Amino acid sequence: MTVTAPRGFRAAGVAAGLKSSGAPDVALVVNDGPLQVAAAVFTSNRVQAAPVLWSRQAVADGVVHAVVLNSGGANACTGPEGFLDTHRTAEHVAEVLGCSAGDVLVCSTGLIGERLPMDLLRTGVDAAAGALAADGGPAAARAIMTTDSVPKTTYVEGDGWSVGGMAKGAGMLAPGLATMLCVVTTDAVVAADAADAVLRDATRVTFDRVDSDGCMSTNDTVVLLSSGASGVEVEPAALADAVTRACADLARQLVADAEGASHDVAVTVRGAGTEEAAVAVARAVTRSNLFKAAVFGNDPNWGRVLAAVGTVPVEVAAFDADRVDVSINGVQVCRAGGVGEPRELVDLAAAREVHVEVDLHAGDASATVWTNDLTHDYVHENSAYST
Amino acid sequence: MTVTAPRGFRAAGVAAGLKSSGAPDVALVVNDGPLQVAAAVFTSNRVQAAPVLWSRQAVADGVVHAVVLNSGGANACTGPEGFLDTHRTAEHVAEVLGCSAGDVLVCSTGLIGERLPMDLLRTGVDAAAGALAADGGPAAARAIMTTDSVPKTTYVEGDGWSVGGMAKGAGMLAPGLATMLCVVTTDAVVAADAADAVLRDATRVTFDRVDSDGCMSTNDTVVLLSSGASGVEVEPAALADAVTRACADLARQLVADAEGASHDVAVTVRGAGTEEAAVAVARAVTRSNLFKAAVFGNDPNWGRVLAAVGTVPVEVAAFDADRVDVSINGVQVCRAGGVGEPRELVDLAAAREVHVEVDLHAGDASATVWTNDLTHDYVHENSAYST
Structure with a gap:
């Protein structure tokens, strides 16, 4: 009932030591195709974390093979060195998976203004790649948590196709977007421009209408990946409806788990x-x-x-x-x-x-x-x- | 060191029973002239309390004889009946002081959405009028407190003239203005249009730059009264400097007393x-x-x-x-x-x-x-x- 519910995806979540607690902190989501269509929306904050700067470029051609996500550090306000860290992370994932670094999105969440421990992260990527599985979605959802008390996942079933998703976020929730990382997957057949339109429309009325504390993050990223593995060509309206429902479900879970909230x-x-x-x-x-x-x-x-x-x-x-x-x-x-x-x-x-x-x-x-x-x-x- | 420090002013503060605690809750400030020049700025909130609607009209001609202020109720969102309550308060003050109701400003602070107990308020006005004194400023400053832990007063000395002031406000502090009532007095000789310009310039760089909790009130009012009793015709720049210093001092006291703050x-x-x-x-x-x-x-x-x-x-x-x-x-x-x-x-x-x-x-x-x-x-x- 998460990113690996639609066909064509594998995922993993492992503990790499980025979090001092020893909890899982590196997640990998891989799209095995046959399509590798992707779209993404990012924070509208003018201070943008290195992974946002990277991923915005990487997704521009509508093709993404994998998304690597880490908690335990936002890699925001870390200057050119931080950007290099993100670049190296994407290259390492590409090397392990045998794809181009330009087809790897990177998402990070955690404290702003600290460099990531790259040795630990690289080792974590290797472990995650080794653990990739068609039922790895729940582990990935757990590895992206920060102050979240529960993992957030969703699933919407279509007619021979489906939409799955995971998200993290429990504070700094404000539109444009809420402070959050989210990966939504589908095995529906969809073109890149249609995927982009669907995702933008969905986030506008879901994540952008969550405003837990009015604080807009530097790292917000929502990714939509399509493997096309169902072979079903879905009407854009039907896909938009399913993706919007998935996003709305995740947005509500974010509010329900907001830091310290009682209402x-x-x-x-x-x-x-x-x-x-x-x-x-x-x-x-x-x-x-x-x-x-x-x-x-x-x-x-x-x-x-x-x-x-x-x-x-x-x-x-x-x-x-x-x-x-x-x-x-x-x-x-x-x-x-x-x-x-x-x-x-x-x-x-x-x-x-x-x-x-x-x-x-x-x-x-x-x-x-x-x-x-x-x-x-x-x-x-x-x-x-x-x- | 408050509104009665400049010559030509009397004030009083009494307990009228508007506050269940029995603390003082009605204040009166009277300008005995010879001038009765006044200017005022009000909240930029589109939801404006009845006393704001009234006082905005009453001060338009630049002439004010008295200001009556109550804590224990904001008289905001109280509809036409609330406006009538404010109007009757001004008429009652005018009757007691022997002036025109159109020369009486009304300020209220407290809970929104409740009618004021007019019998208690009228009796309080009578008591305040009976207690008016040239050293009544401190009592007035005390009577306008809500969650304030201390009264806020100020004094700036000129060359043969002075500026005094009092303010309340400890929460709902945000620009346009902070949630506050403030009366600034001076015995300098000043024309109404100059007083208006001086007050607007002063509030722009003082009260409008206090933002305790981002919440803008419905009742904010800052009044400047000039009695001209010093007989000194002051350069606008000198008066502007003194009024700005008085407002800055009061603004800093508001921040220092903000609800629950430790920094x-x-x-x-x-x-x-x-x-x-x-x-x-x-x-x-x-x-x-x-x-x-x-x-x-x-x-x-x-x-x-x-x-x-x-x-x-x-x-x-x-x-x-x-x-x-x-x-x-x-x-x-x-x-x-x-x-x-x-x-x-x-x-x-x-x-x-x-x-x-x-x-x-x-x-x-x-x-x-x-x-x-x-x-x-x-x-x-x-x-x-x-x-």
Whole structure:
């Protein structure tokens, strides 16, 4: 039920010693074809890790044979030496697998600003190559974890073809993309340009709508690999639907496992003039520390929702503040910008999921952005990460 | 050393029962002239509390006789009834003082979405009017506190004239403005349009550069009152300097008292193409929960600084990520986008103040934005505020 579920893929995950804990930290995913079609999207952060710079070039021709991923170090802000480390990693994988380095993507995650221990990484690649197996997906999913408490995998079945996937990410989750590495595989037959379009559309409405802590990473990478091993030529719409479902499933798992969170919060904005306006307003709410701390305290503090809504510039989202309604878990606590039902009717303690609905009464567009509450454990985990 | 330090002002602060704690919650500041010149700036939030809507109109003619302020309730998101409450408060103050309601500003702070108990407020106004005194500034400063642990006051002496001030604010501190109420007084002789220009320039580089938690309030108000009682006609530049120093002093006190903070963090961006670009980059860093949690953990995690810098769009701030330097407390931990001095050389535990310097190497402009670390206590205070 992961990257090796579709036909034509092998994977492995091994412990190379990059993590001081001794947990698995090097993963390899190999596409045995017959097709080696690939697409990828990367962080929109202007500070881009070496593996992002490398992989962006390597995937440009739409052909990828393998993806090597490591946890235990992001290889970000490591200068020309860091880029050389990534390049050498790709060359070593290519040598072991007998392919071109230009067909190897590299993904790294962990602390920024530290060089990777290349000896350990090379040995890890050798071990991973030796362990490659058609049922190696779960081991690979485990090897890319950082502060994740569980591996994230997904599977969507088509008619004679399928989509599988794995992802990591538990903090620094913000759009463009969430801080995450993700590999999605399919045995459907698809052309490179179609794969690219499918992946971009899917990430736009899934990973890009997860905003756990508003912090955008330097290493985010989502890769789609197609082996074509099913021999089934799938309609682009059908493939788009399956890939979007796979990405949505993984995105929800990221939110559910976000560092220190005790609530998953879906902020849905309706009645917006455009989808972009709805996203902007929803994102303003998901970035309000005050509101997110209130949710942690099981306090349906709708005034903090409205205060966040009001920070969106009028040129981004046109609406009249006096017409805005807010419901929390179905209780309309704010009506027309003022007091609605008693906030005491909202019980946030009852469930992990919280649904906030904001109606702008300014159009027909809507969007949902997912976030988490702001908790003591978030502060704890993120104040102790690099030390 | 507060609003009653300049000549021509009386003030009072009383307990009216708006706060369940019984602490003082109604303040009155009266300008006895001979001038009654005033200017004010307000929150840029599109959701504006009733007292903001009222006061914006009342100050438009540049004449203000009195400012009434209450803690214990923001009177925000309270609809037409809330606006009527503000209007009645101004009329009641006007009646008691024998002036026009249109010359009375109203400021409120506290929980959003609850009506004010008007009977208590009216009785409080009567008591405050009876207690007005030329040394009443400290009592007024105390009556506007919410989660503030100390009152904030300031005093700047000129040549035969002076500037005094008080402010409240300890959370929801973000630009446009910080969540705060502030009254600055002067006995300098100044025209209304000059007062307005002076106040706008001062707030732009002081309160608007405090960003404790990225949350912009619905009630922020900064008022400047001139009595002209010194008889000294002050050069606009000299008055601007004094008002800016008063606002800067109060802004620093807000940061120093921010909810739950254990560090005050100054983020200075140098080498920017424009001041606006420098502010945008500094603000991105001050809004990174990950970086702020790291500071709480005394972890000089410069990768999180760089990751935040990289989120600023190129059209907002042009720079090359490979040229960015970052220093923390004088140690250049990041050089040219890569590893600099060892992070172990930075000792964050030694002092409350943390200085982050980012050099973009893209121009000559610079700016500093102040924030705090993200702590357990911040989460605690803001998860329990309204319950």
